Amino acid sequence: MPTSNAALAAEFDQHRSRLIGIGYRLTGRLADAEDAVQDAWLRLASTDRETIRDLGGWLTTVVSRLCLDRMRSAAVRREQYVGPWLPEPLVGALDQDPGDIVAGQDDLRIAALRVLHELPPDQRLAFVLHDGFDVPFAEIAEVLGCSVAAARQHASRARRVMADAQPPPRVPLPEQQKVLEEFLAAVASKDLAAITRVLHPEVAVYGDSDGKARTARRPVVGVDKVARFILGLMAKYGDGLVENVQLVLVNGDLGLVFRGSESLPEPRVFTMAVRDGRPAAIFDIVNPDKLTRVPW
Incomplete structure (x- = not known):
């Protein structure tokens, strides 16, 4: 039948x-x-x-x-x-x-x-x-x-x-939240030494834009380069980089949604991978084609 x-x-x-x-x-x-x-x-x-x-x-x-x-x-x-x-x-x-x-x-x-x-x-x-x-x-x-x-x-x-x-394995959400809060506090301080202290020695930043929004065009690798890159962003965008953000889950990990502001106009999704209690990989997704389903 x-x-x-x-x-x-x-x-x-x-x-x-x-x-x-x-x-x-x-x-x-x-x-x-x-x-x-x-x-x-x-x-x-x-x-x-x-x-x-x-x-x-x-x-x-x-x-x-x-x-x-x-x-x-x-x-x-x-x-x-x-x-x-x-x-x-x-x-x-x-x-x-x-x-x-x-x-x-x-x-x-x-x-x-x-x-x-x-x-x-x-x-x-x-x-x-x-x-x-x-x-x-x-x-x-x-x-x-x-x-x-x-x-x-x-x-x-x-x-x-x-x-x-060896992509960093997922760590429990409470540990992720602690690391994220320490990272944001260091970024808000605009102090190079403070930012350097919270980063993993082998940290890297990956920005995905396809040239349609502003982020790093190449991976930024190493604690000193990443810290100076972040400090440069704070100098350019000010406190808008750490304000008006929403804590979310990104593929099961903690992350942030930036809805965009006058100083930082592009919406973006940010998340990180943690190793040894510090950010080891930072992901900044700003390509608008990949953000159409984000619950802004």
């Missing part, structure tokens, strides 16, 4: 969050993930359900293929991207349910996704599907159009890059 549309939609919805999670990790854009999942639904609706033995596996393959096409075309576009590229931030209020996509997902922090998206598309897909979602290499090879051995190699290379990069 053919599956009814309502029954098929209900069955599909059981996989939706997982599929969007896969799509977001692969593309770094929630809209791309949602489009891929919607396309997968349309393909499912026009397919005889009885011919699909494992619906979850079938949908994962379809969404992964759709995302792979987007990833490969995006890799070409990123060659012309102005400055560092960061994923679209998933921003929510502190008391808001983060949803199934973000809740408890350590690999979705911005620090991890930044490294993930420096991988070539085939390596990124193999790593995400196998290490993140336990997809067998035979199915990954089918998506990539390669041998099982090649799919294993893609995942292995990605794993080594991720391990070598």
